[in-house]
Amino acid sequence: MHPAARPRSVVRPGPVPLPRPRARRGRSLIDADALRVLHRAARVLLDDLPDLTDRLTAVLEEQEPAYRAALLTDPDGIWQEAHRSLRHSVTSLLDPGPARDAARRCSWKIGATRAEQGLPLDALLHAFRLGGSLVWQGLVEETSRSAPEDVRLLVHVAADVWNFVDEHCALVADAYRQVERQLTWRRENRVRVLAGALLDGASRIADLPETAAALGMPVDGRYVVVAVAGGRPAGCAAAREALVPPGARAHWHTGVDVDHGIVLIEDDAIGVGTAIGTAEAATVGTGTGDGTGGAGGASRAGSAPAVRGVRGVRDAGPVARGGAGRPGPRERTPGPAGAAGVRIGVGSAVNGLAAVGDARRFADLALSVCPAAGGTVRLEDEVPAALVVSSPDLGRTLAARVLGPLLRLDPADRDVLLDTLATWLDCDGSAQRAGERLYCHRNTVLNRLRRCEQLTGRTLTRPGDLVEISLALTARRLLPA
Numbered sequence: 494m495h496p497a498a499r500p501r502s503v504v505r506p507g508p509v510p511l512p513r514p515r516a517r518r519g520r521s522l523i524d525a526d527a528l529r530v531l532h533r534a535a536r537v538l539l540d541d542l543p544d545l546t547d548r549l550t551a552v553l554e555e556q557e558p559a560y561r562a563a564l565l566t567d568p569d570g571i572w573q574e575a576h577r578s579l580r581h582s583v584t585s586l587l588d589p590g591p592a593r594d595a596a597r598r599c600s601w602k603i604g605a606t607r608a609e610q611g612l613p614l615d616a617l618l619h620a621f622r623l624g625g626s627l628v629w630q631g632l633v634e635e636t637s638r639s640a641p642e643d644v645r646l647l648v649h650v651a652a653d654v655w656n657f658v659d660e661h662c663a664l665v666a667d668a669y670r671q672v673e674r675q676l677t678w679r680r681e682n683r684v685r686v687l688a689g690a691l692l693d694g695a696s697r698i699a700d701l702p703e704t705a706a707a708l709g710m711p712v713d714g715r716y717v718v719v720a721v722a723g724g725r726p727a728g729c730a731a732a733r734e735a736l737v738p739p740g741a742r743a744h745w746h747t748g749v750d751v752d753h754g755i756v757l758i759e760d761d762a763i764g765v766g767t768a769i770g771t772a773e774a775a776t777v778g779t780g781t782g783d784g785t786g787g788a789g790g791a792s793r794a795g796s797a798p799a800v801r802g803v804r805g806v807r808d809a810g811p812v813a814r815g816g817a818g819r820p821g822p823r824e825r826t827p828g829p830a831g832a833a834g835v836r837i838g839v840g841s842a843v844n845g846l847a848a849v850g851d852a853r854r855f856a857d858l859a860l861s862v863c864p865a866a867g868g869t870v871r872l873e874d875e876v877p878a879a880l881v882v883s884s885p886d887l888g889r890t891l892a893a894r895v896l897g898p899l900l901r902l903d904p905a906d907r908d909v910l911l912d913t914l915a916t917w918l919d920c921d922g923s924a925q926r927a928g929e930r931l932y933c934h935r936n937t938v939l940n941r942l943r944r945c946e947q948l949t950g951r952t953l954t955r956p957g958d959l960v961e962i963s964l965a966l967t968a969r970r971l972l973p974a
Contacts, residue, residue, distance in 0.1 A: 526643075538631045577599060685746070687700065718840045720751050722751040838869075839871045
């Protein structure tokens with residue numbers, strides 16, 4: 494056919510196929526000879542495996558203290574484990590397929606078991622390397638004995654043998670660390686559960702010895718609970734460090750909103766405040782004690798005026814006469830440096846772990862009294878306020894009944910009278926010092942106090958009325974409306 498008449502549907506060649514990769518070259522004759530020598534020596538080792546196991550256990554007893562102790566308590570178990578591992582290793586040299594999978598499972602199980610028993614990982618890895626060394630030494634010795642001219646061929650399989658040892662060391666380490674992480678999580682979770690039950694007051698008497706062992710504290714000890722809340726996590730951590738001095742035994746239980754520390758008081762003579770930290774960081778400071786006010790006459794910055802219990806009446810006058818004074822009011826101490834907004838409540842000391850639940854309630858009460866701006870409050874210094882907070886319904890009822898006439902005044906007039914009354918109580922009934930804090934004359938203070946007496950129907954010189962007024966003011970300050 495003429496080329497011009499050739500049909501257009503001529504089959505054109507498709508894309509040129511890519512060249513196939515060359516098949517891997519088989520092992521050389523030297524490699525084949527090396528495998529033959531390896532298999533011959535491995536069969537002899539497999540028949541003489543008990544003797545090889547005895548040699549390994551003897552070397553472990555001599556060189557590894559951890560195994561020396563284990564051989565004293567469980568010699569048969571150690572021997573069987575070493576024998577099983579060596580058998581799988583030597584069999585893997587003869588059959589690299591299924592035998593190697595069984596060897597991997599064996600090594601993984603050994604690593605997991607020894608992690609549960611607490612054998613050091615370094616000792617376990619040392620044992621595996623010693624086993625690999627003995628296997629290689631046995632292969633060389635057997636070849637030297639049966640066919641000395643073939644010893645040189647073992648060089649070609651040495652890398653395979655030691656890669657096998659390294660692979661199983663990595664398997665053992667992975668299994669060990671995985672089980673170790675699980676055990677650590679279980680242990681930490683168990684400690685958390687035991688400490689939580691202790692703080693909740695739900696711990697059983699039968700669980701106290703286990704709880705004491707988990708916390709590292711005695712069952713019969715003197716304890717105080719510290720509650721820390723507010724601020725950033727870093728601030729709470731700084732507060733915890735400042736509260737507990739170095740060397741003191743304490744366990745911190747982290748909560749959603751509040752962290753609780755169980756602190757062991759080593760020496761009753763030291764006192765609770767000193768046992769859990771310095772006076773500046775963990776206790777409530779005291780006033781001058783001479784009745785002159787001094788530093789104790791004014792609240793610290795950021796603290797609400799402290800409304801104490803029954804105060805002595807100082808100034809002679811129509812409202813306050815002839816009362817015996819108390820030392821200057823004690824102040825709430827700011828939290829540790831750098832922990833702005835951190836609130837700390839220190840409960841009362843209790844005897845025994847069984848009473849830690851009560852100590853936690855005391856710490857929470859102290860924390861509820863702590864100002865929102867931050868600071869440290871000891872329950873022992875705020876018992877009247879804690880009493881009000883512990884029964885909020887009664888506190889609100891008392892505030893409404895005692896302060897009702899004042900609360901119904903215009904806000905400006907109401908706030909002036911309530912502030913004057915609270916400041917006068919905080920100044921131990923001293924109109925002079927109250928006037929200095931309020932920037933007004935003492936007579937102005939006395940006039941406002943008389944008006945409070947008229948509106949409430951109570952007399953500030955009568956102890957019972959003074960207690961009611963003080964508690965009512967505390968309830969209004971601490972309890973939400």
